[in-house]
Amino acid sequence: MTQQKVTYMSSYTVAVIGTGPDPDNPTVDGFAMGYRHGEAFESDDRCTLIGCADIVEENRLTFADTFGLPAENAFEDYEELLSALEPDVVSVAVPPSIHRDIVVGCAKK
Numbered sequence: 001m002t003q004q005k006v007t008y009m010s011s012y013t014v015a016v017i018g019t020g021p022d023p024d025n026p027t028v029d030g031f032a033m034g035y036r037h038g039e040a041f042e043s044d045d046r047c048t049l050i051g052c053a054d055i056v057e058e059n060r061l062t063f064a065d066t067f068g069l070p071a072e073n074a075f076e077d078y079e080e081l082l083s084a085l086e087p088d089v090v091s092v093a094v095p096p097s098i099h100r101d102i103v104v105g106c107a108k109k
Contacts, residue, residue: 011048014041015087017078017102018094019054019063034093038067041091051085053078078102082109 019034034052041047051073054060064074075081082090090106092099 012088037091
């Protein structure tokens, strides 16, 4: 059996879908898991956070500001984010009831 060399990408562009509310101003509607994911990606030198999506404008704009993203990279619709930014990696941090549909939607893009 011939062994093939596998080459991996050395850097990845990343987007977070489902930012949640500002963790410094929590609500009963979310756990701000998107912030935990964003922090993890920022700590990895191979990753560059390029965008986010959340249906709540305040959530997505606060997330963008926190992570130094331009406001135009904060989307209401995750499909628009995928089309506009074409991230290498997508972190889906939405409530369980809608998680599956968004993951399947991302995989189809």
